Amino acid sequence: MKKLEAGYIPNSDNSSLKSNSSPSTAVDKKDTETILNKVEQPAKAVKKTTTAAIASTIKEEPSTSIQEAFDFALKIKKQSLSPNSYSGYHGPLKQFEKWLEDNEISDIKAITKKTVVQYLNSVLARTSPRTRNNARTSLSAIFTTLEDNEIIEDNFIPKIKPLSTKPTRNKTFTPKQESNLEAYMKENDKLLLSFVQFISLCFLRPIEVCRLKIKDIDIADKKIYVKAKNKKVKIKIIPEILLNLLPDLSSANPEHSLFTPYKIGGEWDIPERDKRNYYSKRFKKAKDNFNLGVEYGLYSYRHTYITKLYREMRKELNPSETRSTLLGITGHSTLSSLEKYLRDIDAELPEDYSEFLQPSTINKVQNG
Incomplete structure (x- = not known):
């Protein structure tokens, strides 16, 4: 249609029209590229701006040090426990904190189940199964407090099995x-x-x-x-x-x-x-x-x-x-x-039964 409007006649010499149409075509092509550039550049700018905005809103949560987390948990425990019960958490936790420091672990979220197992094994090596189990119980209670306050995601310590123990009962003195x-x-x-x-x-x-x-x-x-x-x-x-x-x-x-x-x-x-x-x-x-x-x-x-x-x-x-x-x-x-x-404690002991074990007594029993 555009060609016809420009004077194009089918089956005739239209060479005179080429010179007129070429500049127009060139202009159209140049205009098209200009328009595209104008569209693409703002789009790229919008894309960069959007990415930067999203990045700025997604901030990484600051890490909590082990000392900060443990001190917080102990503060909570101190407010809810008797001094005697509180000491049962304070000592074991400070020992664990020292072990973590020696092993260059400083972030509370870096503590894994494997970390705690390794620590409990070290407690077992120098003490006893009972002391190891007590340490496990104390640490589990602390980690429950940390989980409840969303300092850690999960308390995995209950998944660590306690060891079987043979309690030693104090003997009676002779x-x-x-x-x-x-x-x-x-x-x-x-x-x-x-x-x-x-x-x-x-x-x-x-x-x-x-x-x-x-x-x-x-x-x-x-x-x-x-x-x-x-x-x-x-x-x-x-x-x-x-x-x-x-x-x-x-x-x-x-x-x-x-x-x-x-x-x-x-x-x-x-x-x-x-x-x-x-x-x-x-x-x-x-x-x-x-x-x-x-x-x-x-x-x-x-x-x-x-x-x-x-x-x-x-x-x-x-x-x-x-x-x-x-x-x-x-x-x-x-x-x-x-x-x-x-x-x-074997408080009740039988009387001496020697008379029942005398040979004469045994013979009487055997002979009816």
């Missing part, structure tokens, strides 16, 4: 062992002997003695108020034998600890668990003099004296009466728990 230890403490560590006497004569657990404050000892009423694990406070009598061993506490500060590293009655502001560990290590120095192994500890005194009391009571009472009387003394919550405890 009369000779007890006598040797008492003589040593009288000579070298009278404060430790006083600590042991509270365990032995009041049938307390070592950590319960560590919890005692001056105000918990009522000399006039012969009562002792003990913070136990199974209820807030339990009341026990102070036997006369222990009252005679106590120093005068009338002028002592009621809020002070009953036992400190240096004396009865004073300030000792550390977690109960650390107090117990301190006296356990102090007792170890005494027992090492008699080559007593890990199966003997402060808890052995509780076993020893409950066994003594049970056997003395059995001389006058039957087993059922003895257990019922003992229940109010030992602090066990139920009769069944006391019975299991007595079985575990």
Whole structure:
């Protein structure tokens, strides 16, 4: 159509039209390229601008250091736990933090399941399966707090299996062992002997003695108020034998600890668990003099004296009466728990059965 409008005649000489049409074609082509360039350049500019805008909005989250994350988790725990429970997290976590630092791991998100497994293996190598399992439990609780606060995506520690353990029960002392230890403490560590006497004569657990404050000892009423694990406070009598061993506490500060590293009655502001560990290590120095192994500890005194009391009571009472009387003394919550405890420490022993094994007796049995 454009050719016809320009004067093109079919089957005729149209050479005169070529010179006129060429500039037009060239102009059209040049105009087209110009238009395309104008379109492409803004499009490229828009593309670059859009990419830059998206990049600026997608900012990488700043990494959280291990120290920051752990300090935050400990702060949360400290607000919700007792000082004794809190110390069970603080120590293991700081040990893990030190191990991570030694292994040049600084970002909380760089900690993987494999990392924790390697650390727990190092704990196992230098301690025991039980200590390794305790470390696993403490770290898992901390990592749950980090997950709840979206510092990490997932707490994978529960997927790490605990190891099977064989708990070591403290053995009862023999009369000779007890006598040797008492003589040593009288000579070298009278404060430790006083600590042991509270365990032995009041049938307390070592950590319960560590919890005692001056105000918990009522000399006039012969009562002792003990913070136990199974209820807030339990009341026990102070036997006369222990009252005679106590120093005068009338002028002592009621809020002070009953036992400190240096004396009865004073300030000792550390977690109960650390107090117990301190006296356990102090007792170890005494027992090492008699080559007593890990199966003997402060808890052995509780076993020893409950066994003594049970056997003395059995001389006058039957087993059922003895257990019922003992229940109010030992602090066990139920009769069944006391019975299991007595079985575990072998408090009940049979009478000598030698007469049944004499040859004459055996022959009578065999002959009917």
